[in-house]
Amino acid sequence: MPTVYGFSPSGNCHKVRLLLEQLGRPYRWVETDSTSGATRTPAFLARNPNGKVPVLELDDGRVLTESNAILCWLADGTPSLPGDAWQRAQALSWMFFEQYSHEPYIAVARFICGWTPADSPRRADLPRLRERGHQALAVMERHLTAQPWFTGPDYGIADIALFAYTAVAPHGGIALDAYPALRDWLARVAKTPGFVPVPAPDATAAALIAQST
Amino acid sequence: MPTVYGFSPSGNCHKVRLLLEQLGRPYRWVETDSTSGATRTPAFLARNPNGKVPVLELDDGRVLTESNAILCWLADGTPSLPGDAWQRAQALSWMFFEQYSHEPYIAVARFICGWTPADSPRRADLPRLRERGHQALAVMERHLTAQPWFTGPDYGIADIALFAYTAVAPHGGIALDAYPALRDWLARVAKTPGFVPVPAPDATAAALIAQST
Numbered sequence: 001m002p003t004v005y006g007f008s009p010s011g012n013c014h015k016v017r018l019l020l021e022q023l024g025r026p027y028r029w030v031e032t033d034s035t036s037g038a039t040r041t042p043a044f045l046a047r048n049p050n051g052k053v054p055v056l057e058l059d060d061g062r063v064l065t066e067s068n069a070i071l072c073w074l075a076d077g078t079p080s081l082p083g084d085a086w087q088r089a090q091a092l093s094w095m096f097f098e099q100y101s102h103e104p105y106i107a108v109a110r111f112i113c114g115w116t117p118a119d120s121p122r123r124a125d126l127p128r129l130r131e132r133g134h135q136a137l138a139v140m141e142r143h144l145t146a147q148p149w150f151t152g153p154d155y156g157i158a159d160i161a162l163f164a165y166t167a168v169a170p171h172g173g174i175a176l177d178a179y180p181a182l183r184d185w186l187a188r189v190a191k192t193p194g195f196v197p198v199p200a201p202d203a204t205a206a207a208l209i210a211q212s213t
Numbered sequence: 214m215p216t217v218y219g220f221s222p223s224g225n226c227h228k229v230r231l232l233l234e235q236l237g238r239p240y241r242w243v244e245t246d247s248t249s250g251a252t253r254t255p256a257f258l259a260r261n262p263n264g265k266v267p268v269l270e271l272d273d274g275r276v277l278t279e280s281n282a283i284l285c286w287l288a289d290g291t292p293s294l295p296g297d298a299w300q301r302a303q304a305l306s307w308m309f310f311e312q313y314s315h316e317p318y319i320a321v322a323r324f325i326c327g328w329t330p331a332d333s334p335r336r337a338d339l340p341r342l343r344e345r346g347h348q349a350l351a352v353m354e355r356h357l358t359a360q361p362w363f364t365g366p367d368y369g370i371a372d373i374a375l376f377a378y379t380a381v382a383p384h385g386g387i388a389l390d391a392y393p394a395l396r397d398w399l400a401r402v403a404k405t406p407g408f409v410p411v412p413a414p415d416a417t418a419a420a421l422i423a424q425s426t
Contacts, residue, residue: 012249064303077298086277086286091281092305095282096280096281099313100316
């Protein structure tokens, strides 16, 4: 049974949990709070020298890092990753888009709003992060006006990769009102078998988010 | 014959050229200068609504974006991408590392030094970008002290993805002196069959780089 080292509020970690739940694969979850130094211990850095969650560890000790690479590995040979090479490349394209053009703005805005102090100097970055986040959402909206999913003809890991932080973008002050096709897609993902939502922020994060947005 | 829309000084674009050259695949290259608005025209945005190069276009008009997804598609079924699922996942892990933890610091520092004015306010970001860039190089150095390549037992697309901007990191003021295993790896990549180097910056960029580092 694989072990996932993950921080539950993290969208990158939630991706892995969502896929494992939807595949019906048993797993162990080791809660690893990246906001309180748990990813900077010598034991953790031995697993991932880059100091980030999630990390997937197999029973024989082999380790895989990077949320989207973990999704690819777990989905390999399942309907969650297309067998057709072109479709698979398109799914990967959306997953690289997610990590380069989406997550660094939408996830970081959310993190700053909910998990840094109300007087953090990082809050000065929010206008720029929100602007770039909206640019990413507009690219997704354009795709979704023509196609129902990001993975190919069917739901799969590119949808899982993009769902996590898109669903909670409003935590970072990035409203979804202007994106009707995207909101329909979020609703479709939430109805897929075995779906589990991103956990609600705890009371401290929720209070900070309420002040920030 | 596929068409690549690319900007020659870009490491992300160079990845695609290097793999095509090494696979011996014919291709057309359409020079697309992202620093002068060529990725913001209506015709370009119809190909890639995210407004970035490289873009791969097939003869039938189908389009694939994101440099590392293009590498995966071109390498599928060749020795440049492992057939073993675990090895493939490890290669993908390094390619996601490249786009999230490496390129946004090392490539952006280089871009600011060579392709923005000497008085650009973005130059204030350089100390932070260089610090994070060195963190990425340290992670690579640690891997290379135990393994010769990033793709698996052999050279392949994860090496190509990481090579492009690592080789030119000094353009951004990120010196490679502290990373002997990494410098050996760069030299090994440069000796692979069909290798083509990242083009030297033009005179304007070279002068700006000389002032910046």
